[in-house]
Amino acid sequence: MAPGTTPSEFPAPLDGASLRQRLESLAKDEGVGRWDLGAGRSTDTSVQVDRGDAKQMKGAQRSAITLRVWNGAGLVGITSTSDLSDSGLARAMAGARAASDFGNPDDVPAFSPLATAPLPPLDQPLQEPLSILSLLDTLKEAEADLLQRHPAIATVPYNGLSQRSSERLYINSDGACRHQELTTASLYLYSRAEEAGRKPRSSGAMRVAYGAKDLDVAGCVAEAAERTIAHLNYAPIETGRYTCVFSPEAFLDLIGAFSSLFNARAVLDGVSLSKRESLGQPLAVPFLSIRDNGLHPGNVGAARFDGEGTPTQCLPLVSDGVLVNFLHSEATARSFGVAPTGHAGLGAKVSVGPDWFEIGAGAGVPGGAEGLDHLSGTGPGVGSEGLVVIDSLSALHAGVKASQGSFSLPFDGWWIQGGESRSIEAATVAGDIRTVLNSLVGFEGLAKLTPGGLCPWVWVDGLSVTGEA
Template identity: 75%
Template sequence: MAGGDNALGPSLNADALGQTLSRLAASHGIRQWDLGAACSSDTSVQVDRGEPKQLKGAQRSSITVRVWNGDGLVGTTSTSDLSDSGLERALSGAQAASAFGNPDDTPAFSPLATAPVAELNQPLQPPRGILQLLDTLKQAEQELLGRHSAIGTVPYNGLAERSSERIYLNSDGARRQQRLTTASVYLYARAEETGRKPRSAGAMRLAYGAGDLDIAGCINEAAERTISHLDYAPIETGHYTCVFSPEAFLDLIGAFSSLFNARAVLDGVSLSNRESLGQPLAVPFLDLHDNGLHPGNIGASAFDGEGTPTRRLALLEGGVLRQFLHSEATARAFGVEPTGHAGLGAKVSVGPDWFEIGTTPGSGGGQAGLNRFQADQPLVWIDSLSALHAGVKASQGSFSLPFDGWLVRDGECRSIEAATVAGDIRQVLQSIVGFEGEAKVTPDGLCPMVWVEGLSITGEA
């Protein structure tokens, strides 16, 4: 994990903090406790046609303290004060709350909270400062506006840098600490031609520091995608073979990640159940891993909210459901080890880190040599999905989502005016034809272009 750097400000001392908590807990007769903390300093800028639109700087801290009483019940409290008095109040509050703990939901320490964690190559970068961020974003906006006469504004844009720190400590001696710097830029352009509807598209980039951001690539991608949607036409409603961009397919899988979530299984809000493990869920050439440690995952965490080390986890192998994502409590219920996917709170949550989607080795990988520009039938190329929170019914498996994309016919692409794609995630996973091209690293995971046949496309009436 990354070490300290004076340019990034003072770092918390996990050992000293653990000693303070041990002393304070002992003075209150508390034998079992843990603490999870996340602190960050954020700077961000937005512009509007060359003028500053928003300049922000913020320091945030989120600290959760849990205390177990003599009956094994857990009390939880939150604070933003890491001083001795603040920690003492948090411990006392959690101790008092433990009397009202839920006997049916009693989390414990992760058995892996003191196991070795992976060493991540995450070089710490000094901040560039808000004025330099502003100048960089102004220039990027100007370049994007100059790419086409129809691009009149870049209504959504931002350049941000963050320095953050995470800690997990417990009374059994766990001492986890990680520092990280990240930067991001996004540019979302709006183009309009006389007598035509406005069209929009964008791009984003992540890096460990603002100086490492691929600003030019972000400008190029935003411009190309926006310009490609200017010549649009309606599409006839029907069933089409769809080609999902890596970003769109990862968004769809993420919207249905409860399929792989042990917490959702135990709560009865997942399409999966205990008996689903070992059963086929997708085509026999699909592999899906959750790998928060992938080098392409900017912002990777070496451990989860309970201190469990992050690791690569096989969710689907050969289309068969192999494992669920677990916290300590769900792993205990299933009789397995925690997987490093827990968040710390009043109720411990479970969530994915970073998906890897690809072909099962030795399976053939579906249809070979797929190329959307050489297809003998019209295809719908789905570039990005919208309204994921409103258009997805995760517990039922169904979705109906507006999208931006193109109709590809005889090797020619034409932007689709307005349309929605609908289906069932189980149908999608069983109807994958194959993959096109090399897998691409995105902010949400690693994925190639994914061909899915027989999806319902509804054009604008």
């Protein structure tokens, strides 16, 4: 790769027509009859600050493609690259062709039958990026605001304000062509507070929007401050079984970590707790419903189509406690005799994953026990031991055994006892997801819109909490 001399656009936008033309020619040379391609391009700027100064400012331009081909024997191979030059595409085509010799004859993906179906409308206003110095000023002001909220808040060690302009493309040799442009912005503030003679405490908040000027900066500052201050008064908790109340964010994280329950790929691979015959069977208490709804207006940055070009959709997974659907790619859908659901990646072996969960009671169904109020610590089954509020879970990558159903996770939260609330010094919560889903006491309050989904506060009976008291 000797240095080239050709000036380039920076970054070059994705040109579906040009890519198609170049790939058709290359496919012919390689003897490839069918192919599809997923491409992405993005431009990012981000800033971090440290006590009034710029800590780091970053910019990035990225482009990448994944090319998938079917060889003469009908087997599939892929190659990914960030080199969209003619030579890069040629190498990608040759690489995918060579990889196809090792394609799995027992599981051959095909084009999605929905790759040319109409796409759902999404209101995603494109916004002009702000200058990086403007981002910096906004973040400095937010940090200063947060630092003055409480004398104990001395630093905001993890913070960032970023914005992205991106586009995605899916095309295939049968003529499908999907394209989406998007702008997004995000802000996170994670503050650290320390009082004399006490251990440091921390918490934070984040916000997302379609552009930096629409970010709820004041709300993010207020939430970060409130959460951090609420953890200053801490004490250890005794090990035992407690009624636990998950914050919307924490429960969404837990369900997300066990999303293989709903994943047809995991079912077929034998690593899900669900089986084919689990459909139509009870999975949880009768008042729990879960939908995967990438189209929800609160899902900022929603994809209009998946890696195979299938439109995104709202899919009920659990209705009134019963497992009713799995998430599918084209290949898994074919195996189950249903239509793809718009949850696929792009690969030789196609991955499947959720978009954005809506959790709560089904329409017209009461949400379990009534009169739940975690702030006062009142609710059914709450005895003298009090209840534990789980604000956020940590280390889900290490503490969740999805194929076993078990979890053991550190958390930040509060112990509510006798009407008093104290932050928990350090503790873990452990259990089995199937038991959790069948031990829900009820939902408290209205569902809260979070960056990761929609969910109310969730009461769960009898979870094991390990503390340091």
